[in-house]
Amino acid sequence: QQQVKQSPQSLIVQKGGISIINCAYENTAFDYFPWYQQFPGKGPALLIAIRPDVSEKKEGRFTISFNKSAKQFSLHIMDSQPGDSATYFCAASMSGDYKLSFGAGTTVTVRA
Amino acid sequence: KAGVTQTPRYLIKTRGQQVTLSCSPISGHRSVSWYQQTPGQGLQFLFEYFSETQRNKGNFPGRFSGRQFSNSRSEMNVSTLELGDSALYLCASSLGPSGRAGDTQYFGPGTRLTVL
Numbered sequence: 001q002q003q004v005k006q007s008p009q010s011l012i013v014q015k016g017g018i019s020i021i022n023c024a025y026e027n028t029a030f031d032y033f034p035w036y037q038q039f040p041g042k043g044p045a046l047l048i049a050i051r052p053d054v055s056e057k058k059e060g061r062f063t064i065s066f067n068k069s070a071k072q073f074s075l076h077i078m079d080s081q082p083g084d085s086a087t088y089f090c091a092a093s094m095s096g097d098y099k100l101s102f103g104a105g106t107t108v109t110v111r112a
Numbered sequence: 113k114a115g116v117t118q119t120p121r122y123l124i125k126t127r128g129q130q131v132t133l134s135c136s137p138i139s140g141h142r143s144v145s146w147y148q149q150t151p152g153q154g155l156q157f158l159f160e161y162f163s164e165t166q167r168n169k170g171n172f173p174g175r176f177s178g179r180q181f182s183n184s185r186s187e188m189n190v191s192t193l194e195l196g197d198s199a200l201y202l203c204a205s206s207l208g209p210s211g212r213a214g215d216t217q218y219f220g221p222g223t224r225l226t227v228l
Contacts, residue, residue, distance in 0.1 A: 043219030
């Protein structure tokens with residue numbers, strides 16, 4: 001049973017465009033929501049993370065929007081670049097659980 | 113600072129065999145987690161160790177086991193391999209003393225296991 005649902009499965013965006021990936025969760029005990037980026041042949045790498053007491057967090061071209069009441073959060077990649085082509089995973093965890101629950105992943109392709 | 117290292121990077125085994133994978137965490141990190149990544153199931157949590165103690169275990173059969181040594185290095189073992197065990201096995205390390213969510217996990221490159 002997937003605790004974090006992620007969509008879309010894949011998306012294609014033109015260089016300079018905006019990529020948007022959405023995630024939803026059910027467990028209200030989750031209190032940490034990271035996004036990971038994974039390139040082929042590599043392990044996932046932390047991109048950006050948010051806690052539920054904040055509605056938005058921005059780091060460079062990457063922004064997380066968080067809606068606690070809807071139990072949803074999303075990643076926006078602004079001014080998408082070909083180097084952003086990768087698989088993105090949302091995740092959630094709760095204190096004392098010592099694990100990450102991952103979404104299914106979204107493969108982003110940025111066309112030059 | 114060196115990242116998380118995993119050995120071997122690639123393994124080919126046959127059904128019924130057993131396999132041991134190794135993970136060396138980032139220096140100073142005491143928590144090590146293991147995840148299985150497959151195209152069908154995505155990233156699934158296997159177990160987490162801190163100071164040689166298993167603090168959490170995912171929903172995998174008992175054929176999957178792990179341990180952590182006093183230097184924080186960790187191994188996972190899969191016995192009686194099945195075709196469905198073919199996957200990328202990822203190790204992640206974090207500082208880990210409090211267990212508070214938000215302790216960043218740093219992933220290694222993984223071990224690609226193929227079961228024939």
